[in-house]
Amino acid sequence: MKLLNERQFLTFSVLIISRQPDVQVQFVQALSGLVSGLDTACHLEDKRKLLALYDLVILDVNACQPHEITQITSYFEGEVLLLLSDNELKSELIQGHYYLSPPFSRYQIQHAAKCALQRLIENQKYTALTQALKPHHQTTIVGNSEQTKSLRQQIMQYAPSKAPVLIEGEAGTGKALAARAIHEASGRIGPFVVVHCADIQSNAVATEQLFHHGGSLRLANHGTLYLDGIENISADFQHILVQLLEGRTVQSYGGSSSYLIDVRLISASSQGMLNIVRDNRFCKELYDRLSILKMNISPLRERLSDLRELFPYLTRRLCKQLSVPIPTWLNEYDFYQGKYNWPGNIREVINLIERCLIINKSPNDYWYEYMMQPSQYASKVMVTVSHHSEIPELHRTTSQTLMRGYPSDWSLKEIERSHIQKVVEFYDGNKSAAARQLGISRKTLDRKYKEWQSESD
Template sequence: MKLLTERQFLTFSVLVISQQPEVQVQFIHALSGLVSGLDTISNPQDDSQLLALYDLIILDVNACQPHEVTQIASCFEGEILLLLSEKDFKSDLVQGRYYLLPPLNEHQIQQAVKPALQRLIETQKYTVLTQTLDQYHQTTIVGHSDKTTSLKQQIMQYAPSKAPVLIEGEAGTGKELAARAIHEASGRVGPFVMVNCADIHSDSVATERLFHHGGSLRLANHGTLFLDGIENIPADFQHILVQLLEGRTVQSHGGSSSYLIDVRLISASTKGMTNIVRENGFCRELYERLSVLKMNISPLRDRLSDLRELFPYLTRRLCKQLSLPIPTWLNEYDFYQGKYNWPGNVREVINLIEKCLVINKSPNDYWHEYMIPSSQYASKMMINVSHHSEIPEFSPSRTPTPMRGYPSDWSLQEIEKSHILKVVDFYDGNKSAAARQLGISRKTLDRKYKEWQSEFD
């Protein structure tokens, strides 16, 4: 469990409810400078909008009736710390709650408040985890190409800042992965909460889902809010984000009050946001605030060397998810021989691996069977077109003489060697695929090549 630092406690607000002035003064002295906001009132108020302004309520049970404690607990999303007397110690109100007993001192108050706020953060994380339990999230950026190495450096450079980040890139390149990596490296104690902007509509239901007491924005407090597909956010929601970025405050539902929020915003788009802004399709002020820091994730076709690590990594991850054994073709990342640009990016690679795992077919066999089914009949021809305006014509080649088998005077070893070389050539030098077609191991095939090489040494 990641413990809160002294600096991180300064992002929380506390409300003390007590009818005893001397108790209120004790809490003010103990918590001033430890938390960002500290208010005191004498009587409890069943006002969910007022309570939403605070992360922790310190409630003197002598200031209210038992049923009022239950009412406050039912409408408050934060933590409650009870101030008890000796006679209240065995009350049912104590069950599952933090509490304090007199006499009070500054150290005792601080030692009670800190774990209560720590539990608030852990509760938020658990809520987010249960909402996304069916998804497997990773924060590991795999690959060592120049572009991927540069991306990793950029993530570590951006992580410590609170400044908003705009991530652009094609669909399937890993924008959410980069956002999660920034969050993990930032050290923020709150959770990573993702919002699909395409699901946000201009209605009260969407407002409630984002801004009510248990909404996405509130859950992301002290953490990161990831706005995926930011170009889809409605115009009337854009001014709310401007307000959030300006004052770190959010208007409560109904507009009667506002509450402080400590959220880092990371947004992502598959489109060039500058063009959308130029065409008046997005608020320029909001764009400038969201793009204080920018990064662009390159498509897979510009970093194909990453497949050397990415392919076995994704295969192992999917095997774990699907509870399947690691396949023998784990390292066959070169089955496409670098001639395919992966228009679907990393997501397409994942889909291919998952499909091959489910149907129990190696990527190489799947590739030759479904992607290039006519390859075994097609002639291999490379045409270098010059700057002339016309492509040269080729006359049909004459029908090749049918093969009549190997010469009768060849030895068995010569026939075996010829056949193996033909299969390897058919698979464009991919020895793993050739070995599988021949029904032998790759190790056996390599041994054959060494034996043939030794014949000439």
């Protein structure tokens, strides 16, 4: 386990609760300069409503009743360090907690406090990891195009700052990858926590997800909060974020108190946020605060040379995930040259490689048979792989279908809706498979259907 350094401890706040003035003075002297916030109290009641302000509570068990100790250890979201006398060392209170008994030395006090705060961070990271959809996350930016080199340089420039970052780019370009890379390079000791804004359908859900016990904000303390699809948040949620960015203080769940938070915000959008602001669909004040640092990730069609490195890199990674041997066609990447613009971006490349691994066909052969040779027969293959995602095979399109097209008086929106519905129908209603074929996320596809439903109501 990597230990926190002295500079990192300066982001924490500590409360010392003891009836003994000499104990308070001793602990304050030992911890002064080690942490950023250091307060004392004689009784638990003195600070009960303000407990959420602290990361660590050093609690003299003589300063409160046994049931109060149980209460604080059950609902307090930080760590508790108990001060016990010799006759209390066999008490059930000490189970699962760090503790000290007199006489206290300066070294013992500092070491115990460091261990408790270290465990706080490790618990946050573990919780964030178990809540993530995927256990393994890539943080390597692959490719040697000028756009990718510039992106890597931006990441290293932005990483040391605490300023919010707004990342824009088409779906599948790697916005979450860039956000993780910024977090990893920042040296922040807390976890990388993801909030999918499109999944937040109401202000009540937003409040629950962000502020409840173990919520995203508290979980991301001393780390990074990644807001994916920032354009989807409601006006009230936007107001909450403005307050957070103003004072770095948030209201605890239930509104009984407020607490300081050390969270870096990275937000992402697949739409042009400035246009959304101009259309009065997003708060300009929040946009200005979220976009202090800004980056735009180029679509793959503007950096096709990256496929030279991306293709073998992604193939090796997928082989490891699927537990299959590396294929002989690892470096056959000439199939893309001048023929395709990859509307689904990197996500589409990954889907193609995974499909070829499963059907044991090189991308060149696959491309020739299924993309370049129209046939009167349409076919598809559906395979369930180890991580439970279904990988569809591209259906072959007939020349008759290509010639038929859509009525000339249809709007672009009507054409889009018709095409999406036909692809979903082709995959027998499997929206996940259809989304991969279309080169968009399942979330985007669901949003399209909700828009159409609201228009017809």
